[in-house]
Amino acid sequence: MTKKPRILVTNDDGIYSRGILALYTAMQQLGDVYVVAPDSEKSAVGHAITLSDPLRVITVERQGEHFGWGVNGTPADCVKIGVKAILEFKPDLIVSGINQGSNTATNVIYSGTVSAATEGAIMGIPSIAFSLTSFTHRDFSLSADIATLMAKKVLQNGLPPDVLLSVNIPPISREELKGIRITRMGKGRYEEAFEKRVDPANRTYYWLSGTKLLLDSDDDIDEVAITHNYVSVTPLQFDLTEQSMISRLKDWQLSLK
Amino acid sequence: MTKKPRILVTNDDGIYSRGILALYTAMQQLGDVYVVAPDSEKSAVGHAITLSDPLRVITVERQGEHFGWGVNGTPADCVKIGVKAILEFKPDLIVSGINQGSNTATNVIYSGTVSAATEGAIMGIPSIAFSLTSFTHRDFSLSADIATLMAKKVLQNGLPPDVLLSVNIPPISREELKGIRITRMGKGRYEEAFEKRVDPANRTYYWLSGTKLLLDSDDDIDEVAITHNYVSVTPLQFDLTEQSMISRLKDWQLSLK
Numbered sequence: 001m002t003k004k005p006r007i008l009v010t011n012d013d014g015i016y017s018r019g020i021l022a023l024y025t026a027m028q029q030l031g032d033v034y035v036v037a038p039d040s041e042k043s044a045v046g047h048a049i050t051l052s053d054p055l056r057v058i059t060v061e062r063q064g065e066h067f068g069w070g071v072n073g074t075p076a077d078c079v080k081i082g083v084k085a086i087l088e089f090k091p092d093l094i095v096s097g098i099n100q101g102s103n104t105a106t107n108v109i110y111s112g113t114v115s116a117a118t119e120g121a122i123m124g125i126p127s128i129a130f131s132l133t134s135f136t137h138r139d140f141s142l143s144a145d146i147a148t149l150m151a152k153k154v155l156q157n158g159l160p161p162d163v164l165l166s167v168n169i170p171p172i173s174r175e176e177l178k179g180i181r182i183t184r185m186g187k188g189r190y191e192e193a194f195e196k197r198v199d200p201a202n203r204t205y206y207w208l209s210g211t212k213l214l215l216d217s218d219d220d221i222d223e224v225a226i227t228h229n230y231v232s233v234t235p236l237q238f239d240l241t242e243q244s245m246i247s248r249l250k251d252w253q254l255s256l257k
Numbered sequence: 258m259t260k261k262p263r264i265l266v267t268n269d270d271g272i273y274s275r276g277i278l279a280l281y282t283a284m285q286q287l288g289d290v291y292v293v294a295p296d297s298e299k300s301a302v303g304h305a306i307t308l309s310d311p312l313r314v315i316t317v318e319r320q321g322e323h324f325g326w327g328v329n330g331t332p333a334d335c336v337k338i339g340v341k342a343i344l345e346f347k348p349d350l351i352v353s354g355i356n357q358g359s360n361t362a363t364n365v366i367y368s369g370t371v372s373a374a375t376e377g378a379i380m381g382i383p384s385i386a387f388s389l390t391s392f393t394h395r396d397f398s399l400s401a402d403i404a405t406l407m408a409k410k411v412l413q414n415g416l417p418p419d420v421l422l423s424v425n426i427p428p429i430s431r432e433e434l435k436g437i438r439i440t441r442m443g444k445g446r447y448e449e450a451f452e453k454r455v456d457p458a459n460r461t462y463y464w465l466s467g468t469k470l471l472l473d474s475d476d477d478i479d480e481v482a483i484t485h486n487y488v489s490v491t492p493l494q495f496d497l498t499e500q501s502m503i504s505r506l507k508d509w510q511l512s513l514k
Contacts, residue, residue: 046333047303047366054462055451076303076367077465085451085463106379109304109495110333122363122446145513153509162444163499165506180511184498187419189379194312194342205311206342208334233511235502238366241441242420245492249422252410254437254490256402 005031005092005155008120010078011099012042012112015060015070019098022140023130024067026147027095030155034091035060035068036082038075043101047115048074055081075116083123093155094120097130098143102168104133104222104232105188105214114166118238121164126154128165133226137171145174146231162239168222168232176229183232186221188214262288262349262412265377267335268356269299269369272317272327276355279397280387281324283404284352287412291348292317292325293339295332300358304372305331312338332373340380350412351377354387355400359425361390361479361489362445362471371423375495378421383411385422390483394428402431403488419496425479425489438487443478445471 007027011020015037027033039058050073060070069086071078079094096116103111113129120127128150132143146169154165170177190210197205214223225232264284268277272294284290296315307330315327326343328335336351353373360368370386377384385407389400403426411422427434447467454462471480482489 041309044306044308045303046305046372048305049301049303049367049465051301051465052298054454054464056460056462080449080465081451081463084449085453106495108497109375110306115303118366149511149513153511157509160502160505163502174513177513180513182503182506182511184500184503185496187496192337192341194338196342197311203313205313206338207311208306208308208337233506235499235506236497237499238363238497239442239444240365240493240495240497242492242494243441245417245420246439246441248417249439249490249492252414254406254410254439256406256431256434256437 007031007033008082008087008091008094009033009035010037010075010096010116012038012045012075013100014038014041015068019100019132019140021062022144023095023098023147026144027151029148030151034087036071036078036086037068038078039070039072042074042112044110045074045112046110047076047118050074050077057086075112076119079116079119090125093151094125094127095130095147095151098140098147099131101131101135102133102226103129103131103166104168104226105186107189108166108185117164121162124161126159128154128167131168132171133168134171142172142174142177143169162237164236166234166236168226170226170229172229177231178229181225181230181232183220183222183225183234185234186214186223187216188212188223264288264290265339265344265348265351266290266292267294267332267339267353267373269295269302269332270357271295271298272325276357276397278319279401280352280355280404283401284408286405287408291344293328293335293343294325295335296327296329299331299369301367302331302369303367304333304375307331307334314343332369333376336373336376347382350408351382351384352387352404352408355397355404356388358388358392359390359483360386360388360423361425361483362443364446365423365442374421378419381418383416385411385424388425389428390425391428399429399431399434400426419494421493423491423493425483427483427486429486433486434488435486438482438489440477440479440482440489440491442491443471443480444473445469445480
């Protein structure tokens with residue numbers, strides 16, 4: 001019999017969130033599970049890492065048992081310190097989530113959940129990010145089933161170097177689910193607005209708010225799949241070079257002379 | 258005569274840094290300059306945005322004059338709040354930097370400097386990130402010349418939608434410079450290590466450190482250009498989809514049934 005896979009679980013809603021507990025429980029069917037996650041909520045931290053502050057690690061219990069390690073850092077920090085200093089071995093799989101809130105379209109670049117999986121891919125470890133596309137839906141059962149399926153498939157098939165998966169799950173029941181669609185990142189973003197307020201000490205401050213703006217509507221984009229009650233599975237990479245611009249820039253004849 | 262271009266300047270080393278002053282001074286030759294930058298250093302914040310805390314804006318003087326606006330947020334926050342709430346107009350160009358330290362190879366994804374330019378591109382504004390590839394070199398004169406040249410070229414030629422430029426400048430003199438090379442993002446990353454220490458109260462903490470690992474060495478990558486005394490100009494975009502994986506994933510026959 002083959003060895004049980006070792007699975008590192010993290011997220012950006014923090015080690016005490018509902019979503020990470022759901023993911024932990026799902027992964028326990030598949031292998032030995034290790035949780036290393038932020039000790040508090042770290043949404044929209046993007047691909048941040050902590051350079052100027054020391055990182056501290058605490059052990060965390062949930063439901064009366066050892067659950068994992070809490071870190072005063074970002075999701076990307078958790079993957080780095082998890083692999084390099086806490087586990088001191090390379091896990092077979094890294095899963096991040098289950099995030100509450102979608103990670104689709106251009107907003108993927110702000111995602112702490114996805115950044116943890118990206119960090120895993122950079123380290124050469126197959127990695128998947130999971131997001132339930134609702135802030136309020138509290139039923140993680142469909143998300144857990146999808147996480148189990150995707151983790152199994154990735155453990156079987158592997159992933160090419162430098163490729164990770166981002167999986168978004170609509171807030172619906174298994175009966176309502178139409179299927180699983182392979183998608184690309186849509187072009188969409190928030191049209192930001194800043195709400196100006198005055199605090200009790202008469203100082204001005206601003207809250208960021210915004211409305212979602214979807215700039216394309218093809219069937220094969222993440223956001224559209226979700227709207228049509230499909231799970232979206234988007235393969236991602238992290239070489240940001242815009243190849244088509246390279247020859248155009250050469251025509252600019254750049255020189256200080 | 259055409260209208261003077263309006264240029265927004267930001268960075269991630271903070272509004273009091275040397276690099277932003279050098280960039281501000283260079284841009285003043287080209288147009289009307291507006292500075293909106295973090296009120297403290299924000300390195301390696303990646304593409305973070307601030308959702309859970311209010312943003313505050315202060316006005317900052319340097320050299321006895323109004324210099325710009327300081328924000329208690331990330332570089333991406335500064336671009337958003339700069340355009341939407343402080344300036345309330347769309348600048349013709351956004352420049353970010355001059356960062357102290359390189360933003361090359363895979364480390365680009367951790368860069369606050371680049372994230373500010375990415376945010377500009379998302380908002381449909383031509384944007385450039387500038388980095389001087391040294392933490393200690395204090396002479397910004399070559400960097401300023403390059404920034405002036407690149408800003409001029411981008412104001413003349415524009416940039417396609419969703420494309421930004423990341424420019425890295427080696428810490429050398431103009432005489433030593435071999436030229437300007439159009440490059441792609443190299444494959445390279447830090448091989449992390451965590452140094453474990455014990456604080457005076459006997460609690461463990463960790464510092465992230467690491468050594469740079471370059472995984473390719475072609476002449477057309479950013480990191481190699483710098484090593485050979487070239488300025489590197491890398492066109493970037495922010496659709497992370499790995500297209501080649503889409504058909505392979507379709508063969509996985511994903512289904513819950």
